[in-house]
Amino acid sequence: MENIKIINTHSHVNMLKETDIEKAIENAQNEGIVTIVPSSSTKDIFDVDKFIRKYNRVYGYVGVFPEDAPAFTDKTLTDMEEIIKHNKKIVGIGEVGLDYYWDKSFKELQKEVFIKQIEFANDMNLPINIHSREAHQDTLEILKKYNKNSTAILHCFSGSLEFAKECIKEGIYISLGGVVTFKNAIKAKETAANIPLEYLLLETDDPYLAPVPFRGKENQPLYVKYVAQEIAKLRNTDYENIISATSDNAIKIFNLT
Numbered sequence: 001m002e003n004i005k006i007i008n009t010h011s012h013v014n015m016l017k018e019t020d021i022e023k024a025i026e027n028a029q030n031e032g033i034v035t036i037v038p039s040s041s042t043k044d045i046f047d048v049d050k051f052i053r054k055y056n057r058v059y060g061y062v063g064v065f066p067e068d069a070p071a072f073t074d075k076t077l078t079d080m081e082e083i084i085k086h087n088k089k090i091v092g093i094g095e096v097g098l099d100y101y102w103d104k105s106f107k108e109l110q111k112e113v114f115i116k117q118i119e120f121a122n123d124m125n126l127p128i129n130i131h132s133r134e135a136h137q138d139t140l141e142i143l144k145k146y147n148k149n150s151t152a153i154l155h156c157f158s159g160s161l162e163f164a165k166e167c168i169k170e171g172i173y174i175s176l177g178g179v180v181t182f183k184n185a186i187k188a189k190e191t192a193a194n195i196p197l198e199y200l201l202l203e204t205d206d207p208y209l210a211p212v213p214f215r216g217k218e219n220q221p222l223y224v225k226y227v228a229q230e231i232a233k234l235r236n237t238d239y240e241n242i243i244s245a246t247s248d249n250a251i252k253i254f255n256l257t
């Protein structure tokens with residue numbers, strides 16, 4: 001693909017409310033930003049499939065978020081397989097994982113659905129974009145045990161530098177978003193400054209978590225620039241260096257040619 005500048009590996013641009021979606025995509029396209037849109041529910045996989053077909057430089061993941069685990073069935077896997085077969089712009093499985101922050105009551109079901117989707121990603125030979133909130137240790141243990149051949153990415157990484165290093169040892173990639181720009185985000189800044197660039201990816205997770213100077217406002221794919229700028233500052237290196245290293249990583253993982 002020509003002129004890729006930045007690859008935003010996690011953006012719910014289809015969920016923007018205050019910003020015009022067409023405009024947000026255009027803003028990103030104009031600056032050479034490629035956007036990858038995750039699915040979050042058994043219904044959303046169909047919406048993302050349709051949505052990403054409409055735009056250049058917009059790709060997607062199919063997957064079911066932990067919160068929607070109760071709705072996950074074998075039919076969901078068949079649906080996802082059909083979508084993958086017919087839409088070459090689906091570049092991974094996501095966002096899937098564990099979230100013990102919102103609801104601890106169905107932990108076991110979350111784990112079961114996460115494992116099924118890891119095995120599915122392995123069968124499809126696709127990378128996995130993972131949501132993990134207050135569930136770091138379980139996430140890593142499950143990946144170690146069940147993930148055979150898919151590249152795993154921890155999106156919006158919120159663990160410590162020490163945990164990031166533990167993950168990298170297992171070949172897991174670390175994706176960072178707007179949180180690194182927050183003044184009090186000591187852990188995220190420490191991770192951004194110290195992990196090997198070979199394992200770093202960029203994202204926005206818009207419409208949430210807008211980086212400074214837009215903190216508190218609606219986020220959008222373009223703002224991945226501010227994430228890259230902050231990481232460059234923290235590592236005492238050039239912005240260009242951060243965007244080229246993270247794009248190389250993403251091109252390799254998602255096979256974007």
Ligand code: NI
Nearest residue numbers: 010038095205
């Ligand atoms: Ni997300």
